[in-house]
Amino acid sequence: MTRILRLTLILLMLPALGLAAPVRIKDLATIDGVRGNDLVGYGLVVGLNGTGDSVRNAPYTGEMLAGILERLGVNVTDETFRPKNVAAVMVTGTLPPFGRAGSQIDVTVSAIGDAKSLLGGTLVMTPLNAADGQVYAVAQGSIIAGGVSAQGDGASVVQGVPTAGTIPSGARVEREVDFDFSTMASFRIALRSADFTTAARMEKAINDDLGDGVATLLDSGTIAIDSASLGRVNPARLVGRIENIAVEPESKARVVVDHKSGTIVMGEDVRISRVAVSQGNLTLRVRETPMVSQPNPFAPGDTVVVPRTDASVTQEPGIGFAEVSGESSLSDVVAGLNALGVRPRELIDILKAVHAAGALHAEFVVN
Structure with missing residues (x-):
């Protein structure tokens, strides 16, 4: 059991007698309609130390730079115009709910050409559009790149992602979303993880705090709030009060397995029916040791290679069947599986086999 606990990371939710x-x-949960809006724009980064786009592979970069300079009154029609310190980028950000004109938001800048690094670059004024095609913010500023790269004549090294970076508070909101929350007579609460039990408890908790009939359960993920039944009340203040009401959530029994890291996460409500498990390893080993046969010096004949193969099959002795009693608790399940003395990957295979046999009463998720 000690060897398993050293090799496998098993995260257990703390057991409780009640909920x-x-x-x-x-x-x-969140308030239905109170959400952010994604923004995107196409811009240009300048000031790079020779790590920008090559105009031959990314001609749109030169065209965009020429257009910007012409709007500033600079004529760059010469064909020898080949800048190496500019890069075309995509700029993305999120307009927060109730974002007002003049407020600032963070943006992410990502190269779309063959630029090697955006380190030290500056984003030129870039309009950011929403899904409706309207400009809601304008981004500009110095980029904080998240990586570094170095290159020599015979080798190169890259750490992190130098072709992407962020600009904290790099965009200023220019247009507001038309949404007047103060005039709403009712609104809905949307659960992040839909569950009928949790939603019913949430409805009861709200009605106990505000009065019967204020909250109505619509489905497993939605609760309607009738603020008009409370008289003249500020919806924003009402939401602030509802948000701080405590509810005991319910979750499904679930086992999550990550093959890459060998991580196993089990929920408290995981149960296993009575089952017996046996596990063992079968190893097939083939070893080639060819021999060279050659004639004596000055003797007739040719040198030949004589193959020699050693094949063996080894089966490690198992521990027999290990029994996990029916309707075991989480601690019993872990203790029973660890009693097999298997390695992390084998423990994952055992859980898959128990689930296939119908003895694992939980949702089985493999990543």
Whole structure:
């Protein structure tokens, strides 16, 4: 058991005699319609130290730079115009809910050409559009790149991603989303993880705090709030009160397995029916040791290679069947599986086999 616990990371949710610990509604749900909006734009980064786009492979970079300079009154019609310190980029960001004109948001800048690095570059004024095609923000500023690269005549090294970076508070909101929350007579709460039990508990908690009939359960992921039934009330203040109501959430029994790292995560409600498990390893080993046969000096004959193969099959002795009693708790399940003394990858295979046999009563997720 000690060897398994050293090799395998098993994260266990803390067992409790009753329900899970209370959680605020603001951590379990969102207000329907109160969300951010994605923004995207196409811009140009200047000031790179020779790590920008090559105009031959990215002609749109030169065309865009020429257009910007012409709008500034600079004529660059000469064909020898071949800058190496500019790069074409995509600029992305999110307009937060209730973002007002003049506020600033963070943006991400990513190269789309063959630029080697955006380190030290400056993004030129770039309009950011939403899905409706309207410009909602304008981005500009110095880029903070997340990596570094170095190159010599015979080798090169790259650490991180130098072709992408961020500009904190790099975009200024120019247009607001037309959404007046203060005039809403009702709104809906949307659960992040839909569950009928959690939604019903949330409805009861809200009605106990504000009065019967304020909250109505619509489905496993939606609760309607009738603020008009409370009289003249500010919806924003009402949301602030509802968000801090504590609810005991319910979750499905789930086992999550990550093959890459050998991580196994089990929920508290995982149960296994009575099952017996046996596990062993079969190793097939083939070893080639060819021999060279050659004639004596000055003797007739040719040198030949004589193959010699040594094949063997080894089966490690198992521990027989290990029994996991029916309707075991989480600690019993872990103790029973660890009693097999298997390695992490084999433990994952055992869980898959138990699930295929119908003895694992939980959702089985493999990443």
